[in-house]
Amino acid sequence: MKILLTGGTGLVGSNVMKVAQEKYGVQLIAALYHRRPKAAWKCETVGLDLEDAASVRSAVESCRPDGVIHCAAPRDEDRLEIDHTWGWAVMVTATRALAEVCREVGARLVFVSSDWVFGNGGQPPYAEDSPPCPANYFGFLKAVGETLVSSLCPNYAIARTAGVYGPNWSDPGYEQREEGIGFGWLPNYFVYRLKRAEPVVVWTDYVNIWSTPSLASDVAEGLLALTGSDQQGIFHCCGREEVTRLELAQATAEVFGFDRGLVRAALPAEMDASRLAGKLNAPGDSRLQVAATEARLKRRHLNIREGLAEYRRQLEQGHV
Ligand SMILES: NC(=O)c1ccc[n+]([C@@H]2O[C@H](COP(=O)([O-])OP(=O)(O)OC[C@H]3O[C@@H](n4cnc5c(N)ncnc54)[C@H](OP(=O)(O)O)[C@@H]3O)[C@@H](O)[C@H]2O)c1
Structure with missing residues (x-):
């Protein structure tokens, strides 16, 4: 199978590459x-370049892949909130071009x-078929993009992920x-501080408080399973357990054997909202359900401690 x-x-794409090559021997471009x-x-x-829809088309036309896994997204999410012309080009016009060219060459699009398609009301934890209720322009x-893919490309899967952590294998040694x-x-950041015995003061307001965080290699396994599947629709490729930021920091300390006493919640006076001025609104609660995805793909996702233990093993051993 040839995958573009x-x-x-x-973070996600480097894990797709690592898992695809180390475990499955897939041909990647x-x-x-x-x-x-x-x-x-x-x-x-x-x-x-997502800013250039013609380059999106020509990449697919020249490779003629069986499947495309589209992990690329703008890295400057704050800019999306103020520069809508740019945001629309890289996330909508590019996605339209990709969906159309995948249909034309007969490629499956993941x-x-x-x-973060959720978080502004609704009823978390959100199911695969819950109506989107985004809290920000991203x-x-x-x-x-999801709507374009499902309406323009007959062979598709939408894979929502959440709170991804783990090594970026294209940039080993990078520290958050x-x-x-x-x-x-977040766990990358916690590990960076805790291994230096530095305190972790966790924000408890203004930011994303509840999520279902995901180890990047587990997300990659899900994306590769979806690429090889013939099932269409929306899937949740994320951790199977919900957690708060504080609980995640405490679990990271425990699983890595760091001093749990270094972790505490920020006091109200320590949460300086001006630090977040100009940044996008984060949904407070963006937990996803995974039961339907697990049943459809016959694949169990990792829970918090399983994901963190595997992250620790990957850091120590350097492979997935
Ligand atoms: N990380 C998370 O917690 C999280 C949570 C939910 C969903 N997601 C989604 O998962 C996907 C992967 O996220 P990630 O965390 O792996 O992102 P990331 O680490 O920020 O990497 C973004 C990737 O997109 C590429 N890219 C950026 N602008 C581009 C452009 N104009 N044209 C072509 N490529 C471009 C980057 O290339 P360069 O390195 O060359 O800039 C990089 O390879 C994204 O769709 C993201 O929205 C991530």
């Missing part, structure tokens, strides 16, 4: 944008979406040094 992968320098991988890739590459653009407003990279 976008976003291979990113990786789309390159701006960064060059620091660890060598053993695959062909093709240029692709579109990576986000738990989530809105993802919801539009700041707490973000979402759950993405």
Whole structure:
């Protein structure tokens, strides 16, 4: 099976590449944008820029893949909130081009979406068929992308993931040094501080408080399973257990054997909302259900401690 992968320098995409090559021997072609991988890739590459829909079309036309896993997304999510023309181009126009060209060449399209299509009301934990209720423009653009993919490409899967953490195998040694407003990279950040015996003061307001965080290699397994499947529709490729930020920090300390006493919730006075000024609104609660996805794919996702233990093993052993 020949797979075109976008976003291979990113957290999710680098894990798709690693899992596909180490465990399944899949033929991959990786789309390159701006960064060059620091660890060598053993695959062909093709240029692709989401700002240029013609380059999206020509990458697929030249590769003629059986499947496309679309992990690429803008890295500057804050800019999406203020520059809607740019956001629409990279997340909607590019997705339309990808869905149309996949239909034309007969490729299956696996579109990576986000738990942030939810969070503005509704009833968490959200099921695969819950109506989207995004809290920000990023989530809105993802919801539009999902709709385009399902209506334009007959052979498709939408894979929503959430709060991804783990090694970025294209950039080994990268450390996450700041707490973000979402759950993405949070355990990376906790490990960075706790292994230096530095306190972790967890934000408990203004940010994403509840989620179903996901180990990147487990997400990659789900995306590869979806690429090889003939099932259409929306799937939740994320951890199977919900958690708060504070609980996740405490679990990280326990699983990695760090001092749990270093973890505490931020006091109200420590939550300086001005630090978040200009940033996008985070949904407070973006928990996803996975029961229907697990049943359809006959695959059990990792819970919190299983994911963290596997993350620790990957850091120690350097492979998935
Ligand atoms: N991380 C999370 O917690 C999380 C949660 C929910 C959903 N997701 C979704 O999962 C997917 C992968 O996320 P990630 O965390 O792996 O992202 P990431 O680490 O930020 O990587 C983003 C990837 O997209 C590429 N990219 C950015 N702008 C591009 C452009 N204009 N043209 C082509 N490629 C471009 C980047 O290339 P360069 O390296 O060259 O810039 C990089 O490979 C995204 O769709 C994201 O929305 C992630």
